[in-house]
Amino acid sequence: MPELPEVEVVRAGLEPAVSGATINSVEVFDTRSLRRHDSSRGDFARLLIGRRIAAAARRGKFLWLPLADAAAASALVIHLGMSGQVLLREAGASPDAVARDRHVRIRLGLDHPDHGEFALHFADQRIFGSMALDALVPTPDGAPGGHGFDAPLVPGQVAHIARDPLDPAFSDAAFFDALAHKKTEIKRALLDQTLISGVGNIYADEALWAARVHYAQPTATLGAGRARTLLAEIRLVLAKALAEGGTSFDAQYVNVNGTSGYFSHSLNVYGQSGKPCPRCGRTLTRVAFMNRSSHFCTHCQKIRG
DNA sequence: AGCGAGCCCTGCGCGC
């Protein structure tokens, strides 16, 4: 279940391999992985073949590979969804090379001036992820569009996504202001990618536990001090996961070289219901929330006025 | 504006 840390591991792994590489071939094995590609822009494969990748960028959970050599700025947008993987493999069109990786939906043949030819496999078991060719549009604040990309541009389908809390251009003040004025609960706000991006169900629960905030605390009554603490804990949780290479539960998440990121042994509350709270020792609770689960400690995390 | 419901999907683990 890739969240910001896992996606960043993928971006960082892709960056040296794909920057400067030319796309020589595109094979789409399952068009459902192109759900977010607007076909009125043109055929996905035809738009990509012959283009050169300039960089590997990320904002929140969205990845994009900006393309050079074009009249209009565009990018290959990648979202991993629940189970997406980007795998770098040796060149060669043999069916075995594809079959070795399960659930390969799209395969790109790339040629790098220094490293030669290789293949990029987009594998995705549950097909919640996608690839798309999209136009780049200016960022409203004029700051770089995302991590790994200096230009003040962002793919159109990512433009509504807020900056993530590790982005130097993320505005703490604007985030706090939004919390103070919204009529919603804090976990909903954390999962709302238009307020703050990159945080999913796992790290939301972890950060809320670390900050001792109840998932249903109204954002308007959270208070400035606790909001600051929560944002700091979000950054800590994300940075810690990033340092450890991302979280994985069932090897769905695999980094660009195919090895599992693994951080789940470090989780304090997510998936730990029934076990003792690492802080107070009382039993951790799991409740249904927003069509998913919230894990928390009823003693450490109370709704406060 | 906010939120619930539903949809997109596959595979795993469970109970019977």
Next chain:
DNA sequence: TGCGCGCAGGGCTCGC
């Protein structure tokens, strides 16, 4: 053994 069901959930649309 094998079937059916619940569950996992990011992002989006629809309707109240």
